[in-house]
Amino acid sequence: MKFCVTTPIYYINGDPHIGHAYASIAADIMARFARLDGMEVHFSTGTDEHGVKVARSAESAGMDVLEFSDLMSQRFRNMSDKINMSYDDFIRTTEKRHEKAAQTLWNMIEKDIYCDTYAGWYSARDEEYVTESDVVDGKAPSGASVEWMEEASYFFKLSDYQDKLLDWYEKNPDFILPTSRRNEVISFVKGGLKDLSISRSKFTWGIPIPHLDGHVMYVWIDALTNYLTSLGYPDPEKAVYVSEMMENCVHVVGKEILRFHAVYWPAFLMSAGLRLPKRIYAHGWWTSEGQKMSKSVGNVVDPHEIIEEYGLDQVRYFLFREVKFGEDGDFSKSAIKKRISFDLANDLGNLVQRVLAFIQKIGGRLVVDYDFSEDERKLFENSRSLINRVRPLMEKQDLHASMSTVWELIAESNKFVNDMRPWELVKNNPQKLNKVITALCESIRSISFGLAPFMPDTAQKIFNFINVEGKSFEEIKSNFADQDFQEPFTLFPKDN
Ligand code: ME8
Numbered sequence: 001m002k003f004c005v006t007t008p009i010y011y012i013n014g015d016p017h018i019g020h021a022y023a024s025i026a027a028d029i030m031a032r033f034a035r036l037d038g039m040e041v042h043f044s045t046g047t048d049e050h051g052v053k054v055a056r057s058a059e060s061a062g063m064d065v066l067e068f069s070d071l072m073s074q075r076f077r078n079m080s081d082k083i084n085m086s087y088d089d090f091i092r093t094t095e096k097r098h099e100k101a102a103q104t105l106w107n108m109i110e111k112d113i114y115c116d117t118y119a120g121w122y123s124a125r126d127e128e129y130v131t132e133s134d135v136v137d138g139k140a141p142s143g144a145s146v147e148w149m150e151e152a153s154y155f156f157k158l159s160d161y162q163d164k165l166l167d168w169y170e171k172n173p174d175f176i177l178p179t180s181r182r183n184e185v186i187s188f189v190k191g192g193l194k195d196l197s198i199s200r201s202k203f204t205w206g207i208p209i210p211h212l213d214g215h216v217m218y219v220w221i222d223a224l225t226n227y228l229t230s231l232g233y234p235d236p237e238k239a240v241y242v243s244e245m246m247e248n249c250v251h252v253v254g255k256e257i258l259r260f261h262a263v264y265w266p267a268f269l270m271s272a273g274l275r276l277p278k279r280i281y282a283h284g285w286w287t288s289e290g291q292k293m294s295k296s297v298g299n300v301v302d303p304h305e306i307i308e309e310y311g312l313d314q315v316r317y318f319l320f321r322e323v324k325f326g327e328d329g330d331f332s333k334s335a336i337k338k339r340i341s342f343d344l345a346n347d348l349g350n351l352v353q354r355v356l357a358f359i360q361k362i363g364g365r366l367v368v369d370y371d372f373s374e375d376e377r378k379l380f381e382n383s384r385s386l387i388n389r390v391r392p393l394m395e396k397q398d399l400h401a402s403m404s405t406v407w408e409l410i411a412e413s414n415k416f417v418n419d420m421r422p423w424e425l426v427k428n429n430p431q432k433l434n435k436v437i438t439a440l441c442e443s444i445r446s447i448s449f450g451l452a453p454f455m456p457d458t459a460q461k462i463f464n465f466i467n468v469e470g471k472s473f474e475e476i477k478s479n480f481a482d483q484d485f486q487e488p489f490t491l492f493p494k495d496n
């Protein structure tokens with residue numbers, strides 16, 4: 001089975017912040033889950049380097065645009081590494097391979113392209129023309145200021161795709177998730193689609209259009225093509241791979257760019273006769289301490305800083321546990337501290353510590369006994385089936401419910417320790433003790449596999465404590481053998 005997952009490719013006009021890290025970690029969780037589940041994965045991320053906005057940022061930094069792009073793209077790569085992102089490809093739209101892909105796609109959709117002139121309000125921040133009626137007080141609906149633009153432009157006959165798109169949404173009810181977002185897109189398309197201007201002649205910082213001097217591609221058609229470039233398009237030898245990966249591809253995007261991905265992108269792909277992705281998942285936005293993040297307010301959350309302050313897995317956990325994936329969230333220091341102290345230190349850390357430290361107390365050796373009575377059998381079965389409960393949730397990118405499901409098993413395991421009182425069994429029922437400890441090791445192993453996509457370092461630490469490799473969910477199926485365990489250390493020290 002193949003699985004492809006992508007992040008948006010980020011504009012390089014500013015530094016990466018927690019919002020970018022969020023989309024990237026979300027996609028990383030999906031990629032890691034799929035790999036552990038035995039799938040062949042292609043996971044791409046990267047930077048979107050063309051367009052008016054980037055050209056202007058380079059200019060105001062007093063830098064050559066390519067030099068500026070190198071510098072800023074590297075910052076996004078650094079962020080990707082800082083958040084432990086397991087990407088297979090980091091794509092830059094200024095690469096030659098991408099220019100070739102975008103130009104090939106252009107040729108493939110040429111039958112739907114015609115030339116005209118465009119005059120209208122343009123928002124450079126959104127890299128989008130805004131209709132007259134949407135401009136209020138000189139601003140686009142996003143709040144960005146607009147400027148009047150007049151240029152010769154090539155247009156894509158998007159209006160021809162209205163029915164085909166509606167038909168696609170109907171036949172593929174999970175193409176856009178969450179469902180509330182799907183409904184928004186459908187009503188937008190039902191409202192009527194205008195042809196889309198897809199070239200720019202007023203500036204040069206973009207991919208040249210084949211055979212058309214003086215025009216560069218509109219940055220969105222360029223940017224969206226990155227998903228194909230990364231898979232190897234247009235190499236004919238990669239055609240089957242590209243198509244199979246696209247068919248199983250989830251594009252993770254912020255809600256503000258859903259329309260580009262769920263309307264324009266499928267229309268381009270239909271026009272080119274290419275496979276559409278499986279899903280567009282639109283996630284919500286983060287504010288910081290209750291306010292929109294902005295440089296002038298000085299509340300932009302820097303991923304490097306919070307990872308230094310709270311720890312990487314703590315941040316990864318917080319972002320996906322604090323709010324439902326798809327909804328907006330607020331980043332606050334008090335909220336992350338609470339999560340670390342209650343969920344991580346008290347629930348998870350305590351379970352691992354009390355069980356493994358106890359094993360050390362009784363000689364450091366696990367002596368297995370799978371001849372379970374009713375009590376242990378229940379925990380054992382719930383542990384072995386954990387991933388089967390999480391899988392259908394992950395298939396719909398319900399990251400939040402997946403985490404909650406893992407936490408239910410943590411709670412059940414902690415309760416099991418309280419009920420079974422192994423410290424008393426040592427004295428009065430050593431046979432029962434082995435069964436109880438065996439069942440608990442099973443639950444700790446399954447919990448670690450459930451955590452692994454979200455908190456890879458923490459999961460690996462626990463795997464090391466219990467001599468588990470941690471590379472595949474298949475490992476959960478085997479019984480533990482008698483063995484020595486090493487002394488555990490505290491996973492989440494309280495002073496954090
Ligand atoms: O739109 N909260 O790039 P971009 C949550 N280049 N997520 C946020 C966020 C916030 N406050 N701010 C940004 C572009 N994001 C285009 C994409 S794709 C073919 C081209 C995340 O740098 C979110 O995922 O503006 C959003 O969609 C993405 O960063 C946009 O990044």
